[in-house]
Amino acid sequence: MSGQDPVEIFRQEAQELFEDIEQGLLDLAHRPGDRDLVDAVFRGLHTLKGSGAMFGFDALAAFTHHCETAFDRVRKGEVAATSELVGAVLACQDHMRALAEGRPAEQADGDALLAELHRVVASAGGGEAAPAPAPAVPGLNTWRVKFSLPANALINGARPLPLLDELRELGECTVVAVTDAVPDFDALVPTQCHLAWDVTLVTQHGRDAIEDVFIFVIDDMTLDIQDMTAAPPEAVEQAVVETAPAAVAAQAAAPEAANEGRAAKAGGDTVRVPAERLDEMMDRVGELVIAQSRLKQLAASSSDIALRAVAEEIERLASEMRDTMMVVRMVPIAQLFGRFRRLIHDLARDTGKTIELSTEGEATELDKTVIERLADPLIHLIRNSADHGLETPEQRIASGKPAAGHIVLAARQSGAEVVITITDDGRGVDRARVRAKAEENGLIQPGQVLSDNELLQLIFAPGFSTAAAITNLSGRGVGMDVVKKTIEGLRGAIEITSTPGHGSVVSLRIPLTLAIIDGLLVRVGTSRYVIPLSSVEECVELSIEQDIRSAGRSLITLRDQLVPFIRLRNMFKTGLAPDPHQKIVVVSTGQERVGLVVDQILGDHQTVIKPLSPFHADVGAFSGATILGDGGVALILDIGSLVAAGQRQDAQLRAAG
Amino acid sequence: MNTELADGPIEALTFDLYGETFALEAGLVREVLDLLPETGVPGAPAFVNAVINFRGRVIPLIDLRVAFDMDAREPTIDSRIVVIEHALDGEPTLIGLRADKVHEVTTIHRDITEEAPRVGLRWRADFIRLLARRDGDVIVIPDLDQIFAARGQSTATVTPIHASQA
Numbered sequence: 161m162s163g164q165d166p167v168e169i170f171r172q173e174a175q176e177l178f179e180d181i182e183q184g185l186l187d188l189a190h191r192p193g194d195r196d197l198v199d200a201v202f203r204g205l206h207t208l209k210g211s212g213a214m215f216g217f218d219a220l221a222a223f224t225h226h227c228e229t230a231f232d233r234v235r236k237g238e239v240a241a242t243s244e245l246v247g248a249v250l251a252c253q254d255h256m257r258a259l260a261e262g263r264p265a266e267q268a269d270g271d272a273l274l275a276e277l278h279r280v281v282a283s284a285g286g287g288e289a290a291p292a293p294a295p296a297v298p299g300l301n302t303w304r305v306k307f308s309l310p311a312n313a314l315i316n317g318a319r320p321l322p323l324l325d326e327l328r329e330l331g332e333c334t335v336v337a338v339t340d341a342v343p344d345f346d347a348l349v350p351t352q353c354h355l356a357w358d359v360t361l362v363t364q365h366g367r368d369a370i371e372d373v374f375i376f377v378i379d380d381m382t383l384d385i386q387d388m389t390a391a392p393p394e395a396v397e398q399a400v401v402e403t404a405p406a407a408v409a410a411q412a413a414a415p416e417a418a419n420e421g422r423a424a425k426a427g428g429d430t431v432r433v434p435a436e437r438l439d440e441m442m443d444r445v446g447e448l449v450i451a452q453s454r455l456k457q458l459a460a461s462s463s464d465i466a467l468r469a470v471a472e473e474i475e476r477l478a479s480e481m482r483d484t485m486m487v488v489r490m491v492p493i494a495q496l497f498g499r500f501r502r503l504i505h506d507l508a509r510d511t512g513k514t515i516e517l518s519t520e521g522e523a524t525e526l527d528k529t530v531i532e533r534l535a536d537p538l539i540h541l542i543r544n545s546a547d548h549g550l551e552t553p554e555q556r557i558a559s560g561k562p563a564a565g566h567i568v569l570a571a572r573q574s575g576a577e578v579v580i581t582i583t584d585d586g587r588g589v590d591r592a593r594v595r596a597k598a599e600e601n602g603l604i605q606p607g608q609v610l611s612d613n614e615l616l617q618l619i620f621a622p623g624f625s626t627a628a629a630i631t632n633l634s635g636r637g638v639g640m641d642v643v644k645k646t647i648e649g650l651r652g653a654i655e656i657t658s659t660p661g662h663g664s665v666v667s668l669r670i671p672l673t674l675a676i677i678d679g680l681l682v683r684v685g686t687s688r689y690v691i692p693l694s695s696v697e698e699c700v701e702l703s704i705e706q707d708i709r710s711a712g713r714s715l716i717t718l719r720d721q722l723v724p725f726i727r728l729r730n731m732f733k734t735g736l737a738p739d740p741h742q743k744i745v746v747v748s749t750g751q752e753r754v755g756l757v758v759d760q761i762l763g764d765h766q767t768v769i770k771p772l773s774p775f776h777a778d779v780g781a782f783s784g785a786t787i788l789g790d791g792g793v794a795l796i797l798d799i800g801s802l803v804a805a806g807q808r809q810d811a812q813l814r815a816a817g
Numbered sequence: 818m819n820t821e822l823a824d825g826p827i828e829a830l831t832f833d834l835y836g837e838t839f840a841l842e843a844g845l846v847r848e849v850l851d852l853l854p855e856t857g858v859p860g861a862p863a864f865v866n867a868v869i870n871f872r873g874r875v876i877p878l879i880d881l882r883v884a885f886d887m888d889a890r891e892p893t894i895d896s897r898i899v900v901i902e903h904a905l906d907g908e909p910t911l912i913g914l915r916a917d918k919v920h921e922v923t924t925i926h927r928d929i930t931e932e933a934p935r936v937g938l939r940w941r942a943d944f945i946r947l948l949a950r951r952d953g954d955v956i957v958i959p960d961l962d963q964i965f966a967a968r969g970q971s972t973a974t975v976t977p978i979h980a981s982q983a
Contacts, residue, residue: 446873687857732859770875773912774905775865775968776858785856785868785875793856793870 170215172432174260177208179498181253185246186501192241199375201249202231206376208256219270220259226274227252230281235372239284248273248280250505300331300362302388305370308338308356310380315351318377324357326373331363360388435528438489442768445478445485446787452478453790479789486768487525490672493571493578494522496531500542500569507546513565514553515546520570526578530650530670534580537643541582541666542567544640549586549664559661561585573672577652577694580668589658594618616656620644679786681765681794682745682758685734688794690767690786691756695747695799702742702757716744716755725755726805731781747799754803769796781805827925831956832899832916835887838956840949841901843922847911850898863889864969869913871900878913881959884969885940890917903961925949925956941967 184201191197205228213221227249233239252273259270305327309318327333338356342348361370370385452474459471497519504517526534550556550565557563568583591612598604598618610618618624622641647654651671658664671677671694679690680699698718702725706716715722725744729736739759746755767786772795776782783798829840830849848871855867855878864883868875878898882889895918902909933945944967946960 443873446870687859734859772858772868772875773877773910774908775877775879775965776861776868779858779860781860782858787870787873787875791870792854793868793875795856795858795868 167215170211170217171260173211174208174257177204178253178257178260180204181208182250182502183498185250185253186505188241189243189246189505192243195235198231198235198241202228202235203375205231212260217260220256223252223259223270223274224256226277227256230277233281239281242280242284245277245280245284247509248277250502252277300364301366303361303363303367303370304386304388305359305361306338306356306382306384307359307374308341308382309353309377311352311354313353313377313380318380320353320355320357323373323377324359327359327361327370330365330369330373331361333362334360336360435489438485441488442485445481446768449478449482449787449789449791489527489529490525491528491531492522493524493526493531493580494519496535496538497522497569497571499535500538503539503542504546504567507543511546511550512552513546513550514563515550516564516566518566518568520568521572524571524573524578526670526672530672533646533650534668534670537646537668538569538580538582540640540643542569545582545584545586545664545666549584549588551587555587574669577669577671580670582666583663585663588660588662588664589616589619589656590660591615597624616658619656620654677767677769677796679765679767679796680745681762681788682743682756683760683762684728684732684758685736687732687734688762688788688792689728689758690765690794690796691745691747692796692799693764695749697746697748697753699761700744700746700755702744704740707738707742718746718753718755721753723753723755725757726802727757729757729759731805747803749800749803752803754805756797756802767794767796826927827930827958828922829925829956829958830899830922831920832897833918833920834882834885834916835890837885837887838920838951838954839881839916840923840925840956840958841899841914841961845901845903846899847902848900849919850900850913852892852896852898862968862970869898871911871913874911876900876911876913878915879965879969880915881964881969882915884944884959884964884967893917895919901961903965905965925951925958930958 181201181204184197184204188194188197188201205224209221209224209228212218212224230239230245230249234241234245239245255270255273307323309320313320324333324335327335336358338358339354341356342354348354363369367385367387371383374381374383452471455471456475459468462468500519501517504515507513508515545567546565550567551559551561553563556565566585568581570583571578571580573579594615595604595610595618598615598621599606601624603618603621603624604610620640620643624640644654647668647670653669655667655669656664657667677690678693680693680696682689682691700716700718702716714725714727716725717723723746727738729738742757742759743761744755744757745761746753748754765786765788769784770786771784772779772782780801781798782795784796785793786796788794827840828843830843830846831838831840833839850871853869853871855869857867858865861867862883863880865877865879867878869878880889897916897919899914899916899919901912901914903912904910905912929951930947930949933942933948938945941963943963944960945957947958949956949958
């Protein structure tokens with residue numbers, strides 16, 4: 161736990177900050193007036209600067225300082241958050257990322273970025289009328305500010321004195337320390353903050369300016385600001401009573417705000433755990449389940465009621481623990497989708513197209529490792545949509561569409577799979593061009609008859625690219641085939657549909673997790689095997705007559721179609737007599753089907769996939785193993801190779817017959 | 818793993834296979850288990866025909882007797898599984914080894930060890946890293962890298978085929 165490199169911790173923290181800042185900036189481009197967003201970005205930059213300096217990232221801290229200063233002016237309302245400014249800060253942010261990750265970053269680049277930033281800030285400040293800095297208050301107001309910090313504030317690095325100094329900068333202050341909460345000397349913990357402050361401030365600034373002083377600590381502290389201007393100073397006591405309802409209202413509002421803050425935090429309140437540790441935990445749970453099953457056996461043979469009760473309790477806990485472990489690895493896909501907003505921003509800039517991105521189903525959960533491996537393929541697909549799919553605004557208007565192109569990124573769960581679709585409302589795939597290109601590249605014969613689906617699938621063929629001009633974004637002819645490979649590596653599938661003139665839809669079907677599959681547990685001889693449920697089509701009985709009749713040809717008729725079947729008992733050489741009521745599990749890989757004859761179907765089983773050692777990698781029929789509830793091991797059948805074996809057998813039979 | 822042993826004495830776990838005594842460096846050994854329920858892997862060679870559940874992991878169970886041309890014996894009350902950690906293709910991998918009987922950890926001094934002789938041995942010479950003399954008997958220190966690389970294919974008489982395979 162303690163072995164983590166502090167620099168690495170900072171980088172992780174910085175990574176999160178960058179994401180927050182980036183999201184804030186992108187939101188700001190849509191809602192330039194949103195004060196909360198401005199504050200959030202500012203806070204992010206400030207924290208980044210602070211921690212950067214603390215961990216020795218001086219260049220980063222210095223660079224960030226300039227951005228922070230620029231944003232401070234936005235926050236104070238001196239400068240409007242124009243899209244130009246947002247763009248400039250985004251560019252700076254990339255530079256900061258490079259600095260944080262220790263990549264070589266040219267000083268000159270940084271200077272150029274800063275020069276651009278300053279220019280933009282100057283033009284934004286000078287050009288547009290900046291929003292009035294706070295409500296213009298003529299004359300002086302008197303405020304009574306009461307605040308206290310949580311006891312652990314000092315440990316967390318909050319310091320009351322600079323806060324008081326900042327208040328003093330706003331105007332004339334009378335500061336009274338409230339010492340009511342200070343305990344007896346014996347009970348005094350010197351590292352805790354026991355003081356509260358009661359400040360009477362005479363200033364021309366408004367409430368916002370005072371709240372700004374506490375911007376970094378406001379989440380945890382209690383703050384009460386009262387406007388005393390109306391009340392003559394000698395009637396302070398009176399005023400407190402008179403304004404009590406207001407104070408109550410303010411106090412009532414404060415916890416609400418705090419709650420909001422907490423709710424927002426709860427969404428991102430996560431613990432970072434290396435994936436190996438989760439795997440280790442998974443192993444431990446596996447052990448627990450085995451020990452539990454032994455206990456269960458012992459308890460069953462004992463007459464001790466108390467022992468049985470405990471055994472049952474532990475059985476329940478172990479199975480709950482198992483279920484919990486299954487979901488621990490899942491993270492919402494929002495994490496992934498969030499990254500693409502920046503991509504769209506950049507793509508719009510580079511292509512000169514107006515692009516809108518909307519996302520759906522961000523709460524859909526996927527295994528963490530799957531999410532990471534999906535990032536690159538999705539970037540490719542989105543680039544393709546933006547670059548090839550969407551037209552320029554002029555073309556769009558000419559064909560009667562809104563000028564802004566629309567890309568929808570959607571995710572939804574469907575059984576044990578997640579379906580991710582990338583939909584654009586662009587020009588659609590140009591079939592004639594695809595065909596011409598494929599013929600030119602020798603992928604198909606000239607004039608070869610292809611179904612529409614086959615034609616579209618050509619896009620994923622290696623070395624295929626329809627872009628007439630190779631742009632910076634896509635069209636290098638690598639990409640779509642890599643996308644397809646990656647998706648297939650995740651045991652997923654990719655499909656494309658397209659309507660000329662109305663856009664294309666690319667759908668990815670991805671299993672929820674690489675670590676867990678839903679399987680059908682079957683028995684062959686004395687061993688148990690798992691068949692991935694996603695490839696199971698149906699189960700039928702192999703009657704004795706059928707069994708005898710089909711002894712020679714191993715084919716059954718299923719809804720007027722001949723399906724070859726494999727007797728797993730023979731294939732696995734169990735050497736045992738078959739059960740009287742054998743079952744056929746019909747499995748398929750998309751197009752081809754094959755029946756697997758098993759002795760018994762034991763039921764469905766959610767399964768943690770364990771890899772097989774290199775010793776068994778070449779056996780072929782198995783894609784992994786899993787540990788069953790009783791501690792036994794079941795092998796997971798590799799449907800691809802079994803179907804291939806079935807097809808071979810079928811072909812042999814046809815050749816022979 | 819396959820680097821030359823240090824000149825110092827070897828701390829080794831000794832175990833029996835078909836009446837012969839074998840030794841493995843104690844540092845490799847993770848655990849010695851009683852027999853567990855095994856799951857056969859259809860289609861796998863006899864050398865590694867099963868997997869077991871070792872603390873929530875599925876690990877291969879290796880029968881060194883196949884590599885040394887010994888007949889399999891029915892398990893007895895003394896049968897054990899020695900779990901070792903060994904680098905396979907650069908990955909540290911847990912592997913179970915069948916043993917007919919496990920003895921103590923002993924110290925093998927370098928002056929009683931010698932290279933396997935080229936002749937007079939029923940076994941593939943490259944499967945043996947060292948032989949050690951003890952009380953008029955011989956302890957075999959197998960070369961696991963070679964054995965695993967050859968997937969335990971024993972017959973020393975057809976060495977050329979194995980050489981081409983390796």
